[in-house]
Amino acid sequence: MWMGIDLGTQSVRAVVAGDDGEILGSGSAPLTGRRDGVRHEQRPLDWWTAVCAASRRALRDGPAPRALAVCATSGTVLLGDAAGRPLTPGVMYDDGRAAAEAARAGTSPSWGLPKAMWLLREHGGAADGGAVRIMHQADVVLARLAGTPLPTDSSHALKTGYDSEWDAWPWRRLGKLGLPDGLFPDVVRPGTRIGEVGRAAAEETGIPAGTTIVAGMTDGCAAQIASGALAVGSWNSVLGTTLVLKGVTSSPVEDPAGVVYNHRAPDGSRLPGGASGVGGGALTATFRDADPARLDALARAHEPARVVAYPLVATGERFPFVAPEATGFLLGEPASDAEHWLALLTGVGLVERLCFDYLDLLGAPAHGALTFTGGAVRSRYWSRLRADILGRPVRIPRYSEPALGMAVLAAYGAGATDTLHRAAARMVRLRHVLHPHPTRTAWYTEPYLTLVDELERRGWLPGPVAAHARTRTENP
Structure with missing residues (x-):
């Protein structure tokens, strides 16, 4: 049996899965943070407290895992000491306070590198003395599990500046940014055995002491593993609080704009993708006490949506374009909550x-199998709507959570299979396939072009990207 732990934005989820992918135990615990304008922080202690609660619930029926892996949000960083103890709050992936540092580093403000630079400036860490370390969200939990700091993985380290092509930190570049070597953790490939659960953590979490710890990946990559989309040309679209697209290619997808980035899989293939600021978070922000199933049923009567929505969760966009100043908007006035709900669903x-049109512009192979994962797949209506908008068949796995992806990675890392692809083929189960309806797909050409026009008019979407999107509506 294998355990996966997922540190999300709103909760921590833990699962224990068997060799056949059957979920034998699961548990979750909520997370809260501090949002104030572009500020978004969480307390690292809350991550650990939630991990303990979720793990105990997952193990309450007695299954004992042989190995575990942990995934977390991409681009979330903090400062810690040499013992792996947090010194600052965790600055979340969508925190926008490091815009100036991002300009210096030549990256998106959503990346961990400019956030780390901002933290060093704001908190005055003794970087030159070696007392401060840059940590990722998963690193905090791994240090508590093992009782000592462990190497980070190249997936979480990617947005902190790690060069996945050379498998090394670019020391010269980082030095020019005033960041000495001692700030950065050791890095290993995902799927590498890096330690064992210690006795103290075993008492708090219920995970047996001595359980193997395998280096994990970011939550988007974890969801991709859970989707089973690991063949070259396949893609996984993860829709939860926000939207993340991940694909598989044999070589990196080059993007001069830096919108698409490339993780490296344990087998050396590339996992290109991007993270948008739109998603289900816009629904919960607009309809705080809504019954999603009831609004889904009411929304059907209003298709296609006459109101065009750009449903950003917070200020700033990262994919398929970078616009730190971008804000959500509605074009038109919804006549009812159901129509407003439909506009938000359609907008995502x-x-x-x-996003797929942008990937096509970059030359990425984007016509392979497409899988949907994330919390949004609980709404079959929304999944069908998205399939119609995209005009392509969509696979829905039986279990689609990133925690399962980490259980699969743990199985591979512990030697249960010789490749990650085989581990996923054995443990990922398909629920059903959604097929788009051509008539409904045609409905969305006009609202799609309206959104493209408006994003370009506001100066957020570059002209060549908008032009390619228009061309793709004529020659899909």
């Missing part, structure tokens, strides 16, 4: 379509 699908 339209941005998802634009």
Whole structure:
């Protein structure tokens, strides 16, 4: 049996899965943070407290895992001491306070590197004395599990500046940014055995002491593993609080704009993708006490949406374009909550379509099998709507959570299979396939072009990207 732990934005999820992918135990615990304008922080102690609660619930029926792996949000960083103890709050992936540092580093403000630079400036860490370390969200939990700091993985380290092509930190570049070598953790490939659960952590979490710890990946990559989309040309679209697209290619997808980045899989293949700021978070922000199933049922009567929405969760966009100043908007006035709900659901699908058009512009092979994962797949209506907007068949796995992806990675890392692809083929189960309806797909051409036009008019979407999106509506 294998355990996966997922540190999300709103909760921690832990699962124990058997060799056949059957979920034998699961547990979750909520997380809260501090949001104030572009500020978004969480307390590292809360991560550990939630991990303990979720793990105990997952193990309450007695299954004992042989190995575990942990995934977390991409681009979330903090400062810690040499013993792996947090010194600052965790600055979350969508925190926008490091815009100036991002300009210096030549990256998106959503990346961990400019956030680390901002933290060093704001908190005055003794970087030159070696007392301060840059840590990722998963590193905090791993240090508590093992009782000592462990190496980070190249997936979480990617947005902190790690060069996955050379498998090394670019020391010269980092030095020019005033960041000495001692700030950065050791890095290993995902799937590498890096330690064991210690006795103190065993008492708090219920995970047996001596359980193997395998280096994990970011939550988007974890969801991709859980989707089973590991063949070259396949893609996984993860829709939860925000939208993340991940694919598989044999070589990196080059993007001069830096919108698409490339993780490296344990087998050396590339996992290109991007993370948008649109997603289900816009629904919960607009309809705090809503019954999603009831609004889904009411929304059907209003298709296609006459109101065009750009449903950003917070200020700033990262994919399929970078616009730190971008804000959500509605074009038109909804006549009811059901129509407003439908506009938000449709808006996410339209941005998802634009993401695939951008990938096509970059030359990425984007026509392979497509899988949907993330919390949004609980709504079959929304999944069908997105499939219609995209105009392509969609696979829905039986279990689609990133925690399962980490259980699969743990199985591979512990030697249960010789490749990650085989581990996923054995443990990932398909629930059903959604097929788009051509008539409904045609409905969304006009609202899609309206959204593209408006994003370009506001100066957020570059002209060549908008032009390619228009061309793709004529020659899909």
